[in-house]
Amino acid sequence: MKINDTGRVGGVNPYQRNMETQRQEARKMERRKDEVSISSEAIEMLEAQERSADPERVQRIQDLKQQVSSGTYHVEAGKIAEKLMPYFKSYSKSGDDE
Template sequence: MKINETGRVGGVSSYQRNMDVPRQEEQKKNRRKDEVSISAEAMEMLQAQDKTTDTERAQKIQDLKSRVSAGTYHVDAEKLAEKLIPYFKQFPES
């Protein structure tokens, strides 16, 4: 005596899979996407800022390179210590 036919079980599960596909597509369509827009004025300001800092930075870097290669660049120990103190103060003493 045969109780279950194997062909029927597969037929039901494939039917259920096909029913889930439209739901998934519907959920994807209903999702909202985040959008960011930057105004033309803001873009102009960013470009102007980049141009000024790029030239100043490039000039400063070139000056430092020339001083290092000539051997005239020296680090001020006091300024270096002042910059490092806040960094080391953030670690608790053990």
């Protein structure tokens, strides 16, 4: 009866097998790379945050808030209508297609 199998090649040098395993793990680690991707929503949020930090914009918003609260803010209906006309024209054209 044989207790220890000394005829095995792998049993002769377990240190060498251990070193090979460590080399393979090191190669796997070298191949790994971290990647970061920023979504378009995150970019939009960042841009909005940068815009809101603009001191001129903050001052303009404060001025408008003060005018609205004091009742001195005047709405120019003509300017609003000019800005809305392209929207309504494109909306009516798309409604005709259906």
